[in-house]
Amino acid sequence: MLLNNYLISAWRNIFKHKLFSAINIFGLAIGLAACILIALFVRDELSYDKFWSKADQIYRTHITFSVPGRDPMDMVMTPGPVIHALLKDFPQVEHASRLASQEPTIIINNHYFVDDISLVDEDFINIFDLEAVEGDLNTALKSLNNIVLTEKLAKKYFGSNNAIGKIITIDFDSYKRDYKVAAVIKDMAKNSQVITDALVAIDEPAWKEKDWMFDAWFSVNSHMFFTLKKGADIKSINNSWSEFIDRNFPKLPFGGTGAKTSDFVHMTSMSIKDLHLKAKGDGEYHEIGDMNTVIIFSTVAFLILIIAAINFMNLSTARASSRAKEVSLRKVLGASRKDLIIQFLGESILITAIGMIMAIVFVEFALPIYNEILGKTLRINYASADLIYVAALAIFVGLLGGSYPAFILSHFRPSETLKANKSAESDASIKLRSILVIVQFAVSITLFVSTAVVYGQMLYAKNMNLGYDKENILAVKEVYRDVVLKKLPLLVDEIRRMPNAISVTWSNFMPESGNNNNTLVRTEKQALEDASLIGSREIGFDYFKTYKVPLISGREYSIERGDREVLTDDLRKGLNYTGSIIVNESALRRLGLGTADNAIGKLVFISKGNPSENLEATYEIIGVVPDIHFDSLKSTIRPEIYDLSVNYGSVISARFSGSPVAFTEQVRKLWEQEIPSIPFNYDFISAAVAKQYNAEQGQAAMFAAFSCLAILVACLGLYGLASYTAERRTKEIGIRKVMGASVFDVVKLLIWQFSKPVLIANLIAWPISYFTMTLWLESFVYRIEDFFILGFCLLAAFTALIIAWSTVAGNSMRVARANPIKALRYE
Amino acid sequence: MLKLQDLTKAYRTDEVETVALNNVNIEIETGEFVAIMGPSGCGKSTLLNIIGMLDTPSSGHYFFKDEDVAGYSESQLGVIRKQHIGFIFQSFNLIDELTVAENIELALLYHDIPAAERKERVAAVMDKVGIAHRAKHMPSQLSGGQQQRVAVARAVVGNQSMILADEPTGNLDTAHGQEVMEMLQKLNEEGTTIVMVTHSPSHADYARRTINLLDGHVVTESMRSKI
Ligand SMILES: Nc1ncnc2c1ncn2[C@@H]1O[C@H](COP(=O)(O)OP(=O)(O)OP(=O)(O)O)[C@@H](O)[C@H]1O
Ligand SMILES: [Mg+2]
DSSP states (O other): OHHHHHHHHHHHHHHHSHHHHHHHHHHHHHHHHHHHHHHHHHHHHHTTTOOSTTTTTEEEEEEEEOOTTSOOEEESSEETTHHHHHHHHOTTEEEEEEEEEEOOEEEETTEEEEOOEEEEOTTHHHHSOOOEEEEOHHHHTTSTTEEEEEHHHHHHHHTTSOOTTOEEEEEOSSOEEEEEEEEEEOOOOSSOSOOOSEEEEOOGGGGGGGTTTTSOTTOEEEEEEEEEOTTOOHHHHHTTHHHHHHHHSOOOSOSOTTOOGGGTEEEEEEEHHHHHHHOOSBOOSSOOOOHHHHHHHHHHHHHHHHHHHHHHHHHHHHHHHHHHHHHHHHHHTTOOHHHHHHHHHHHHHHHHHHHHHHHHHHHHHHHHHHHHHHTOOOOOOTTTTHHHHHHHHHHHHHHHHHHHHHHHHHHOOHHHHSSSSOOOSOHHHHHHHHHHHHHHHHHHHHHHHHHHHHHHHHHHHHHSOOSSOOTTEEEEOOTTSHHHHTTHHHHHHHHHHSTTEEEEEEESSOTTSOOOOEEEEEETTSOGGGOEEEEEEEEOTTHHHHTTOOOSEEOOOOTTTTOOOOOHHHHHTTOOOEEEEEEEHHHHHHHTOOSHHHHTTOEEEEEESOGGGOEEEEEEEEEEEOOOOOSOTTSOOOOEEEEEOSSOOSEEEEEEOSOHHHHHHHHHHHHHHHOTTSOOOEEEHHHHHHHTTHHHHHHHHHHHHHHHHHHHHHHHHHHHHHHHHHHHTHHHHHHHHHTTOOHHHHHHHHHHHHHHHHHHHHHHHHHHHHHHHHHHHTTOSSOOOTHHHHHHHHHHHHHHHHHHHHHHHHHHHHHHHSOHHHHHHOO | OEEEEEEEEEEEETTEEEEEEEEEEEEEOTTOEEEEEOSTTSSHHHHHHHHTTSSOOSEEEEEETTEEOTTOOHHHHHHHHHHHEEEEETTOOOOTTSOHHHHHHHHHHTTTOOHHHHHHHHHHHHHHHTOGGGTTOOGGGSOHHHHHHHHHHHHHTTOOSEEEEESTTTTSOHHHHHHHHHHHHHHHHTTOEEEEEOSOHHHHTTSSEEEEEETTEEEEEEEOOOO
């Protein structure tokens, strides 16, 4: 019954102080909603690959190539032959499998598809627990002619018909084969770095023609997973990679006689549970996360919670004085301190409970947009423990925010508080309140500055001059397939003839996609051991014209001038002729070839084929281009050569004028007519480059949104506090007005009262923001200047003051205008 | 000093009209000491507030130094008020968060007076009312009589020519009341015009003239002959 009484009185109190309750509940709801959203994100990020039954035993190997004078190349892939050496050298390894993701052409009943097919070793099913829906998974991969499909693909290919035993023809370019569906498995979980739609066993001999896939020590094209035997320590393997490398890898042709391969090649293995957040390097098949992001967002969530709790505390203690009479009367009537504490905590928890329900409604409304930004499918699972977590969060905040006020309120002595004309509040609690307001604003300002820096950096990167013109270029993909390559000259010719085509070219890379091909290059004066490893890209005729890159000196490849590439097969046959080559400025510097003008006509020697073959081709430099940002801005521009490749490319790039849609449709028509077996796949270079920043942009937007919420919650609290303060100070303001203060004097006074904490908060927030954001910026090679942070700090201070003023101004004006006799009359 | 002519003040609340002052005609000379008496609710405070320009009349004229201020706006009144009028209240109305000295300084704060001069004048007036040794204390640490002395100091520190006091002794015991009355008398002797509302006939005796109000009307005005 007593509980009932508490509830009723709590409920009435909430209604009696509508503004106070509304601010408290709304602020809490926003704070809790933000927390829940972030928690869902963080939980998902932390859950990656933890669900495998052998999660504790599964590792993936990574490799780093450290070439002298170059940024190390971190790869999350592993050279193909490593798996055989691993199984031979390390008895502690239980199972091992490679996984290479390919996009072959798939033919079923004369229908063509392009889908991800994973090439794996037979042991794959012993590492990852896949769930068979139909067929026998255990024997499926023992045959090189079987395929395992996920339910998703089985449905796509065969509808609702039983897929088992059906035939799928796959054209891997190196070989074409009929596969029989031997098993259908459940679709794989999304929170994993190991998602595949279909599995076939690796048939190494069938890939002989493309030996770099599975049989080259210095080429990486697949992931490698292994499980450790129970009781074995991963350190025993991770500590012996150097010896492993020297024992198994061929010797590299540089570094002199004393050099070992392990001087340039490093390997390590990482637990599968860490891959999503901690793996660093090129070659992921699925987007990875970032531990920093998780930490940053968890911190933001925590800060928002703190701000919301502070609001709660501040408003409750501020209101305490006006409740002093109620408390005293209850005490006089026999309530113990415990009773009062229970009553006030009950009120807090009731308020948080209402806030929590509102928060869940907010979350449900926000989730669709949130998921779209993050590319996830997060949700609150009401059937699980989620609700308990949310409730626990609310109770935690309720207790955090409510316990201090409860303590303060219950502490009032009737003898003191019933005496009129005495402020019931102690100086300490007023002081604490201003400290808490300072904390709130310091946090808000720090978040503001951080958001501005993150956004500024993103915009800077997005708008940085890349060195080429990315607008109005259509990129036609899928060109690397044999069927397309056969028609490459024809396609280029036909597109070039289209009225809106300005210039057409081809290359073996997309500007944004990252390219780690390297080759040894030396000048006439240099010995083979002194050759430099230089990045190499293959391009067709008119490449720089199409991408609008002005050459510094010389010219680019043209059919008319008879430029030619040196074919590796010709070298093998002993044919000797000089090819043409274009280099960038960094390569000139690396090779010591002097100025761009002097370099024209000089000869360089470029290694070809496998290192063991010792093949070198002679090239004459015909052009020098500036350093161009073809890769992500997170890496420095490397020295590069641009090799002519007349017959090979993976992308055709066409600069056009007029409507992009019309031009694309024209090209599509041509493609469908010439290459009916492969779906037309295209992109615009500008869009592809922008895509690089999608994840960052999403996170920046998320960060900005949560910072705004934090600031909003802090402002709500300030508003509540301001209206309370104005009320509390009416008598004082009345006196001041009688003493001659004008409306303006009074507004100034009140605004200054709230500006002081904001200014102090700035002094705290600036150094913190400056320090953390310069640290954050360090991970970018090309970044905004540090003084921008100072600019953002000033902007934040200005904004915070404006916000604080406009929050407080309304109340101040009202109080300042009021007739003083009203305030002085009723005592 | 001031002249009220056919002055009326009516309060309108929820259809009910309360006429607090009805056709009041009063003249007060410079240097006078006037007491206003009457039963509770007869309009004494209302009258004092209008004289003090904290409130405006509903109709009639209010000549302050030959200037009709009846129709003046709040800010216009504020300018005249802060120059000429000081206030003393029954409940002292000191600001709890400020010290004694700061409370007194408040009356100079809005007058464009340099800080050094303010300090000097505050010190002088504190000396005069005998609370100099309490300068750093908070109002809550003072007795009622001491608080009212601070209020008197605050009312005179600006050298205002007229002091309005609304039951200045209402919250004080006899001895302390006496003290405050003597202080007012001394100020009056130095030339300050004083208008005081009081319920105590003996305190009204300090004044040279008593105005009796009843239901918003002036009923009698009696002069006390100088002894
Ligand atoms: N703001 C107001 N709104 C409505 N009525 C008011 C207001 N102020 C005063 N009154 C009314 O005007 C009349 C005169 O009030 P006033 O305060 O002047 O009386 P008083 O003579 O000072 O009384 P007391 O001796 O109790 O202080 C009263 O009837 C009061 O109810
Ligand atoms: Mg009165």
